[in-house]
Amino acid sequence: MLVLFVIGVAMLSDAGLSVEVFRAGVAPRCESRACNPRMGNLALGRRVLTQTVCGNNGTELYCSYSDPNTNLACSAAKCAKCNAGLPLLSHLASGMSDSSFRHPNTWWQSAEGVESETVQLDLEAEFYFTHLIVVFRSPRPAAMTLERSQDFGRTWKMLQYYASNCSAAFGLEEGKAGGGQDGASCTSKYSAAYPCNRGEVIYRTLPKWESLDPFGEEGQQQLRVTNVRIRLLKHQPCPCQAKDLASAHEALPTQHFAIYDLIVKGSCFCNGHAEQCVPAPGYQPIRDRTNHVVHGKCVCRHNTAGDHCERCAPLYNDRPWQPADGLTGAPQECRTDVSISSLSHQSASVTDTLRAATLIGRRGVSLASKAAACATVCTTLKDVSVRDAKPASTETPSVRRPPLTPANVRYDHTPTHSS
Ligand SMILES: *[C@@H]1O[C@H](CO)[C@@H](O)[C@H](O)[C@H]1NC(C)=O
Numbered sequence: 156m157l158v159l160f161v162i163g164v165a166m167l168s169d170a171g172l173s174v175e176v177f178r179a180g181v182a183p184r185c186e187s188r189a190c191n192p193r194m195g196n197l198a199l200g201r202r203v204l205t206q207t208v209c210g211n212n213g214t215e216l217y218c219s220y221s222d223p224n225t226n227l228a229c230s231a232a233k234c235a236k237c238n239a240g241l242p243l244l245s246h247l248a249s250g251m252s253d254s255s256f257r258h259p260n261t262w263w264q265s266a267e268g269v270e271s272e273t274v275q276l277d278l279e280a281e282f283y284f285t286h287l288i289v290v291f292r293s294p295r296p297a298a299m300t301l302e303r304s305q306d307f308g309r310t311w312k313m314l315q316y317y318a319s320n321c322s323a324a325f326g327l328e329e330g331k332a333g334g335g336q337d338g339a340s341c342t343s344k345y346s347a348a349y350p351c352n353r354g355e356v357i358y359r360t361l362p363k364w365e366s367l368d369p370f371g372e373e374g375q376q377q378l379r380v381t382n383v384r385i386r387l388l389k390h391q392p393c394p395c396q397a398k399d400l401a402s403a404h405e406a407l408p409t410q411h412f413a414i415y416d417l418i419v420k421g422s423c424f425c426n427g428h429a430e431q432c433v434p435a436p437g438y439q440p441i442r443d444r445t446n447h448v449v450h451g452k453c454v455c456r457h458n459t460a461g462d463h464c465e466r467c468a469p470l471y472n473d474r475p476w477q478p479a480d481g482l483t484g485a486p487q488e489c490r491t492d493v494s495i496s497s498l499s500h501q502s503a504s505v506t507d508t509l510r511a512a513t514l515i516g517r518r519g520v521s522l523a524s525k526a527a528a529c530a531t532v533c534t535t536l537k538d539v540s541v542r543d544a545k546p547a548s549t550e551t552p553s554v555r556r557p558p559l560t561p562a563n564v565r566y567d568h569t570p571t572h573s574s
């Protein structure tokens with residue numbers, strides 16, 4: 156698992172930035188080892204909130220500059236219309252959270268003339284957040300902040316300040332760790348006005364090569380997320396505008412923020428005990444469906460249970476629950492030494508059943524385990540006594556329920572809420 160995170164972060168070199176590599180990072184199997192569902196873009200298939208959208212109250216005119224060519228010669232501004240109510244002219248927030256592969260040229264655009272904007276992703280559950288890539292269609296903001304919440308927006312932590320001039324924008328010394336709120340630092344690396352189109356802003360949750368167990372307490376503290384908030388605080392013009400003769404005579408409507416792609420890279424949060432996730436309670440798919448939604452409810456392995464595999468499954472409580480170890484790969488699975496695990500509704504002999512029943516009365520087995528074991532054994536006992544009591548001549552085929560084994564008692568029927 157750590158390997159997966161490190162590869163993810165390492166491949167995020169500023170040059171050959173390829174989102175595809177994360178797809179190649181195939182999740183390791185859970186068999187006898189720590190595992191994690193594959194990474195993806197948490198924004199895909201989810202609603203992204205902004206304060207304004209271009210053309211919200213009718214058609215608006217806006218202008219933008221493409222990149223200067225290799226001679227740094229600027230081309231003239233291109234102007235177009237936007238109208239949030241007309242699909243062909245709209246640039247809604249969903250334009251930045253669609254697939255950057257299938258829809259590379261869709262984008263969100265703010266209203267013209269806004270001073271600042273907020274782009275926020277609210278998740279319906281806890282996820283891992285490993286890094287962020289924002290691809291702008293306007294010049295990148297001269298000042299911007301990135302924050303995250305781990306408690307569904309009640310409290311926020313500052314992760315990074317971005318500014319072309321850190322001291323002017325935030326009173327912070329460039330690159331100095333621990334300067335800002337929550338110890339966040341400021342960087343000017345992603346705040347230049349060039350390129351005027353497709354400039355990127357990047358954030359890594361873990362410093363390069365840091366060997367931190369993502370499932371350990373500290374790793375979770377750093378990676379766990381329920382909301383991501385980006386504040387675009389200061390617009391800056393494309394340097395081409397100053398050279399543009401047309402704009403010298405009239406004020407071109409270029410003061411807006413625009414984003415092609417919001418890539419919030421991360422994965423389902425399963426404590427190292429799952430490689431697959433399904434929609435969490437509360438997940439509301441947006442209309443623009445995608446195959447690559449990173450879902451939030453874990454399909455637990457290692458005999459664990461809960462939306463995030465945060466507890467042991469019934470019958471597997473012989474030692475306290477632990478997250479898997481992402482550094483050593485140890486699965487830390489929940490176990491039972493009770494032979495109930497070998498017991499099945501169909502095959503249980505009376506001796507097996509009685510032995511299991513005795514174990515239920517044993518000390519050191521949790522109440523939840525006992526209750527679940529009783530559910531199995533008590534049904535068996537009842538069926539056995541009914542079967543034995545029946546006259547042999549009764550040929551009526553009985554309706555067969557699926558065998559009640561610990562395997563299907565495990566998590567399917569346990570309440571999804573814990574603590
Ligand atoms: C759009 O109209 C609403 C009221 O209908 C107003 O509050 C808002 O400021 C307008 N937005 C723009 C960008 O003009």
Ligand SMILES: *[C@@H]1O[C@H](CO)[C@@H](O)[C@H](O)[C@H]1NC(C)=O
Pocket residue numbers: 320321322323
């Ligand atoms: C940043 O802004 C300050 C004023 O707040 C100014 O003194 C300084 O020269 C600026 N730095 C750069 C690199 O422009």
Ligand SMILES: [Ca+2]
Pocket residue numbers: 250251252253254255258259260261262415416
């Ligand atoms: Ca897009």
